[in-house]
Amino acid sequence: MNAALAVILLALLFALGAGLWARRGVRMDLAQWSVGGRGFSTVLVFVLMAGELYTTFTFLGASGFAYGYGGAALYVLVYTCLAFVMSYWLLPPIWRLARRHGAMTQPEVFAAAYGSPALGLLVSAVALLALVPYLVVQMKGLGLIVQVTSYGALSPAVAVIVGAVAMTAYVMVSGMHGSAVTAVVKDVLVLAVCAFLGFYLPAHFHGGVGAMFERIEAVRPGFLALPETGRNAAWFASAVAMSAIGMYLWPHAFSAVFTARSPRIFRRNAAVMPLYALVMLFSMFAGYAAVLNVPGLSGGRIDLALLELSIRAFDPWFVGVIGAAGMLTALVPGSIMLISASTLLTRSLYRPLRPNSSDAHLMWVSRLAVPLLMGVTVALTLTGGSSIVALLLIGFAVVAQLAPALLSALLAPSAAHHAGAMAGIVTGVGFVMATAIGGVALRDLMPWAPSWLQDLHPGFVGLILNATVMLASSRLRRRPALILPRPSP
Amino acid sequence: MRLHHWLGLLPVLHAALGLAVANRVKPFVLGLPFFMAWIIGGVLLSAIVMACVYRLDPANRAPQGDEQ
Numbered sequence: 022m023n024a025a026l027a028v029i030l031l032a033l034l035f036a037l038g039a040g041l042w043a044r045r046g047v048r049m050d051l052a053q054w055s056v057g058g059r060g061f062s063t064v065l066v067f068v069l070m071a072g073e074l075y076t077t078f079t080f081l082g083a084s085g086f087a088y089g090y091g092g093a094a095l096y097v098l099v100y101t102c103l104a105f106v107m108s109y110w111l112l113p114p115i116w117r118l119a120r121r122h123g124a125m126t127q128p129e130v131f132a133a134a135y136g137s138p139a140l141g142l143l144v145s146a147v148a149l150l151a152l153v154p155y156l157v158v159q160m161k162g163l164g165l166i167v168q169v170t171s172y173g174a175l176s177p178a179v180a181v182i183v184g185a186v187a188m189t190a191y192v193m194v195s196g197m198h199g200s201a202v203t204a205v206v207k208d209v210l211v212l213a214v215c216a217f218l219g220f221y222l223p224a225h226f227h228g229g230v231g232a233m234f235e236r237i238e239a240v241r242p243g244f245l246a247l248p249e250t251g252r253n254a255a256w257f258a259s260a261v262a263m264s265a266i267g268m269y270l271w272p273h274a275f276s277a278v279f280t281a282r283s284p285r286i287f288r289r290n291a292a293v294m295p296l297y298a299l300v301m302l303f304s305m306f307a308g309y310a311a312v313l314n315v316p317g318l319s320g321g322r323i324d325l326a327l328l329e330l331s332i333r334a335f336d337p338w339f340v341g342v343i344g345a346a347g348m349l350t351a352l353v354p355g356s357i358m359l360i361s362a363s364t365l366l367t368r369s370l371y372r373p374l375r376p377n378s379s380d381a382h383l384m385w386v387s388r389l390a391v392p393l394l395m396g397v398t399v400a401l402t403l404t405g406g407s408s409i410v411a412l413l414l415i416g417f418a419v420v421a422q423l424a425p426a427l428l429s430a431l432l433a434p435s436a437a438h439h440a441g442a443m444a445g446i447v448t449g450v451g452f453v454m455a456t457a458i459g460g461v462a463l464r465d466l467m468p469w470a471p472s473w474l475q476d477l478h479p480g481f482v483g484l485i486l487n488a489t490v491m492l493a494s495s496r497l498r499r500r501p502a503l504i505l506p507r508p509s510p
Numbered sequence: 511m512r513l514h515h516w517l518g519l520l521p522v523l524h525a526a527l528g529l530a531v532a533n534r535v536k537p538f539v540l541g542l543p544f545f546m547a548w549i550i551g552g553v554l555l556s557a558i559v560m561a562c563v564y565r566l567d568p569a570n571r572a573p574q575g576d577e578q
Contacts, residue, residue: 092533095549099525102556106521109560231541238535238543245535245543254529261525288570292560295553302550 025170028341029348033187036203036352040194075211075300076354077162080347081324082409083301087308088315089323089408091237091244093252094305100261101298104268109291111269113284114431127275128369131423134430137439138373144423145369147450148272151420152362153398154412155271159355160184160402161324161409163348169328170344172337178403184351185399192356192391207349212300214346218331219303222310225334230306237312244312255473259481260414266484267421273354273361321408363390415457418480422449425488437495445491449483514566521556528552 076082087094115130122133127148132141163184168177175183220230227233237244247253269275278287304327311326314333318325331343367387372378378386405412426442437445455461456479463482464475532548539547564570 092535092543092545095546098549098553099528102553103521103525106518106556106560109518109563229541231538234535234538234541234543243535246533246545247529254533258526258529285570288564288567292557292564295556295560299550299553 023170023172023174024337025172025341025344026167028338029166029170029344032345032348033352035206036349037191037194039203039206040191075208075350077159077347077351078409078413079301080211080215080304080350081162081165081327082158082413084304084308084311084327085324085408086410087305088311088318088326090252091241091309091312092246093248093257094308094410096257096260096264097301097305098298099257100264100268101301102295103261103265105291105294105298107265108269108294109288111431112278112287115269115275115278115427116284116287118431119279125279126365126369127270127272128365130275131426131430131442134434135426135439135442137443140426140439140443141369142373143443143446144426145365147419147423147446149362149365149370150450150454151416152272152358152365153394153401154416154419156355156358156362156394156398157402157405158409158412158416159188159351159358160398161321161412162351163188163355164402165324165328166344166347166351169325169332170340172332181399181402184348185395188352188355188359189392189395191352192359193388203349204353207346207353210346211350214343215300215303215307218327218343219306222307222330222334226310226314226330233306233310237309240313245309250472250476253473253476256476256478259478263421263478263480263484264414264417266424267417267480270420270423270427272365273357276361321405321411324409359391359394362394363387366390366394414478414480415453418453418457418478418483419450421480421484422446422453422487424484425449425491429491437491441491441493441495444494445487445489448490449487452483452486453480512566514563517559517563517566520559521552524552524555525549 083094083097086097118134119125119130122130124130124133126145128141128145131144132138160181164177164181167175167180167183171180223230223233227236234245247257269278307327307330311330315326315329318329328340328343328347331340335343364387367383367390371386372383407415423446425445426437429437429442456463462475463470463477463479467475528545528548532545534545535543537544542550
């Protein structure tokens with residue numbers, strides 16, 4: 022074992038230990054395990070929400086995307102920023118809607134808003150479907166880190182399985198409490214490592230950030246802005262719009278809404294969170310530093326850019342520290358997603374189908390769901406070759422399809438009924454999955470269309486189809502009478 | 511629409527305008543490509559705008575805890 026792996030292993034043991042320590046004296050039932058008993062303070066909610074921002078995506082995905090696609094990577098900064106701006110007006114109404122109906126999960130909010138349990142089931146299925154690529158992203162990150170920091174001693178497949186076992190163990194021991202404690206440590210470590218790498222790597226290899234950009238511009242003119250075709254301005258705008266809309270529809274982000282005590286927390290955070298997003302800029306600097314020095318990575322391998330460059334610049338022990346930060350960015354959000362997914366599976370899909378299950382039985386199902394979901398994730402990680410950002414965009418494209426139904430419920434409740442909402446969601450998700458799995462590009466579907474139309478992100482096109490189908494079919498059929506009358510106060 | 515609602519549109523307009531006029535590498539601003547500098551400017555603008563919105567919005571002036 023080399024020094025890098027030893028440091029990473031130590032960090033993993035710390036995370037497991039913190040998880041065990043945090044559950045001390047807490048009786049574990051389903052609510053404790055999945056939402057920390059709803060007793061988290063404002064600060065902890067903020068840390069958890071912010072922590073979800075620093076995932077493997079921040080660390081390896083953003084740097085890899087910057088390495089591979091230059092200026093297009095900046096879409097990350099724009100969409101997170103706009104999502105926070107929207108959150109100021111979006112989250113308080115969701116919070117109130119949830120409180121009015123006593124809803125505690127995302128599917129319950131939809132089911133209550135439209136008076137339709139069937140819509141609730143569809144929403145849980147869509148949310149689960151979207152979480153899978155997000156989980157694959159975290160596993161892929163863990164795998165890459167183990168593989169690179171073992172200096173090739175472990176194969177990618179072994180690395181992914183080691184990572185999966187670690188994450189499953191972590192989640193099964195600790196639940197949400199472990200995530201909260203480790204999240205604080207993780208955020209500090211990632212912030213420090215990202216900021217350091219973002220300035221050190223450009224300085225070490227190019228003599229400074231400014232000099233680095235000038236050299237890149239000299240060798241690859243225009244790489245740092247958007248190209249005419251491919252990931253161009255139309256792609257950028259559609260990816261930003263879709264991701265900004267989708268960001269708070271992730272089940273784990275959505276559930277953070279329930280943990281807050283008052284909606285004012287969201288409004289205050291809206292001013293602070295955009296600055297949080299700037300950290301991603303540092304990891305992009307590290308990615309740009311690799312453009313001229315680690316040439317030749319393409320496809321799914323662009324995510325290696327930051328790690329490959331670090332190996333050339335540092336001693337093994339420090340590569341281990343970078344790897345440890347990377348591991349925590351995969352482990353913590355990954356565990357939150359895993360808990361969200363298993364809770365979704367248990368509460369929103371399993372329980373409605375078997376309403377007589379006892380709490381103990383549900384707890385058991387929920388824990389069993391963790392290794393099951395992990396198995397699916399590992400299988401997909403080992404078979405797929407997409408880059409982190411490409412995978413994440415598929416997840417965003419799927420989860421954003423919940424937006425038209427939610428926005429309609431909040432802004433214009435009479436514009437859509439539950440059947441229309443369901444038809445819209447099925448259309449949008451169907452379109453996204455068809456393009457993602459079938460590998461069909463808009464270019465093939467519409468060879469006659471102008472370039473800007475062809476380069477739109479399929480998820481954005483899905484959103485337009487979704488909203489159109491929802492509004493049109495709601496208009497065709499009048500709002501059916503099965504909507505329960507709102508109880509008078 | 512009150513003033514603070516309109517303010518919330520500024521970051522969106524800034525981003526849209528960026529695609530129209532700022533999609534270029536040169537001139538460098540503080541050593542950063544122009545497009546990147548524009549977007550970082552947008553992040554700072556958003557933080558400032560949202561801080562102003564928070565101040566202007568009467569909903570945040572009511573005593574804590576009576577949110578409706």
